Amino acid sequence: MPTYTFDSSVIIAQRVRELPKDFVLSAVVIGELMASAPDDSARKVYEAMRSEFHRDDALITPTTDDWLTASRILFWLSRGRKRKAGGKAPPLLPGASQRMFLDALIAVSARRVGAIVVTQNWDDFKAIQYYCNVRLKRGSDFFKQKS
Numbered sequence: 001m002p003t004y005t006f007d008s009s010v011i012i013a014q015r016v017r018e019l020p021k022d023f024v025l026s027a028v029v030i031g032e033l034m035a036s037a038p039d040d041s042a043r044k045v046y047e048a049m050r051s052e053f054h055r056d057d058a059l060i061t062p063t064t065d066d067w068l069t070a071s072r073i074l075f076w077l078s079r080g081r082k083r084k085a086g087g088k089a090p091p092l093l094p095g096a097s098q099r100m101f102l103d104a105l106i107a108v109s110a111r112r113v114g115a116i117v118v119t120q121n122w123d124d125f126k127a128i129q130y131y132c133n134v135r136l137k138r139g140s141d142f143f144k145q146k147s
């Protein structure tokens with residue numbers, strides 16, 4: 001049975017309240033969720049979730065090599081944007097580079113543990129997949145199959 005991990009976009013868009021049995025949780029996603037928690041009680045729920053998955057050895061924590069690979073991917077993506085634009089990369093929206101880096105970190109660490117990333121953020125993850133052979137699944141397809 002395949003192992004899955006969710007990008008934060010899926011957890012938010014699908015209003016995920018229960019995680020599947022064949023699931024590993026990304027420490028990066030927990031960080032994103034905690035940082036954007038609407039209140040302290042939601043933050044505490046995410047913290048407890050992190051502790052539970054860590055205790056069960058089901059928490060994907062990026063390694064130093066994952067950080068390096070994610071940095072390379074962002075460099076290559078930036079070079080590609082620059083090349084497509086004829087030598088000068090068009091400006092990104094504020095925060096886009098940071099979000100893309102976190103997505104690359106999720107992808108690289110998921111690939112290392114053999115997990116399939118379920119995401120609503122398909123275009124960004126497909127761009128990352130070009131440089132990192134991570135397996136992806138659209139959130140809408142995942143939840144259709146689970147129904």
